[in-house]
Amino acid sequence: MADERVEVVLQVNGREHRLEVSPRWTLSDVLRHQLGLIGTHVGCEQGVCGACTVLLDGEPVRSCLMFAVQAQGQHITTVEGITPENGLSPLQEAFRAHHALQCGYCTPGMLLTAQALLDRDPNPSEETIREALTGNLCRCTGYQFIVDAVLAARGQGRGA
């Protein structure tokens, strides 16, 4: 079958992008290859690992399980979108301070899931944090330091 192109308008990190995409391109691939937003990592392509998590209208979703055409008119936030121009956000700063990453592959997904949690509940319990992060796999840290970082970032907002 011919790989047709369709037009889609995406709102990514507050900027509008008009793109020609193939319907079969996943949102994760379009973010990375068309828009150069390579902070969105692609791990398993089957919705298990959570590395490709982005926010769709503020809610965490798997960008590998969505076609870019489906995001027409919706607001997407990637890890670049929660990173201030200069320096790090309070959550990112807490990740750094608590050694919440080693290889860094899961980190963008962890940050977006944790940020979405803090946006809806500025003061979550440890149990709530662990429950929210169950959909993001980390093979380095054993999770404890990630939970510590999110606990430390409570009540600090998104920063500048």
Added chain:
Amino acid sequence: MKPAAFKYFRASTTEEALQHLEAHPGSKVLAGGQSLVPLMNFRLSRPEVLVDINGVDELNRLSVEGGEVRIGALVRHQQLAESVDVARAVPVLSTAAQHIGHWAIRNRGTIGGSVAHADPASELPAALVALNGSVVLRSAAGERRLPADEFFQGFFNTALQDGDLIVELRIPVSKSRFGFSEVVRRPGDFALVGAYIERAGSSGAVTWFGLSGRPERLPVDAWPQGESDRRALLERLVGALPVDESEDYKRAMAVNVAERAYHQAEGEK
């Protein structure tokens, strides 16, 4: 891997979706994509046409009316888990919905998609069977309503025909008490085994999932009061189900989850 090429149609009404499904035999409905897209990424599924129903607002309704919970096909698992109306009318459905996948999966995954996919270890199809729910289907030929027991036919197999669109699930609000429990390797996984227990006075039912090709609801005439008698009854019931030989260990697990669900039903208000 990446999905094979397909033709994409975006529907904004149920009628429009049905027209696309009718015009393109073999086309697939794209709702939340949490089961279909992984299959497409691995090219286990290569539909030539996808009909995206995410823009069909009329399929996104959730209400309790006329003694029934009516859940539009496009309602996301997270909506179901967070609905106050559902928690009041059928509390066990709220509890079970919180066990479907992870947060990011629940934000996209739809109840229509879960039912169409019919994974035998999935919480929602089993809830529909346990709660005597039904599936409302629409096609160019009209609308029909199938009881869950007729809809789920076996391993990933349903009564869905080409051109059918799931529009709604209906679950009667019951006076019975229900309990839910499951065994998973990690939170968010599909269940190894799960159970719903119904207690309607002294009688009721047990519905197991993850054991055989589809959720099975087995009526119980009289629940024994004592735990050992109850376990003996559950063992007898699970013994009659067709379970794969390599999964024989699940029978003992099934008795345990059912016992846990029984106690949960006791606590339900």
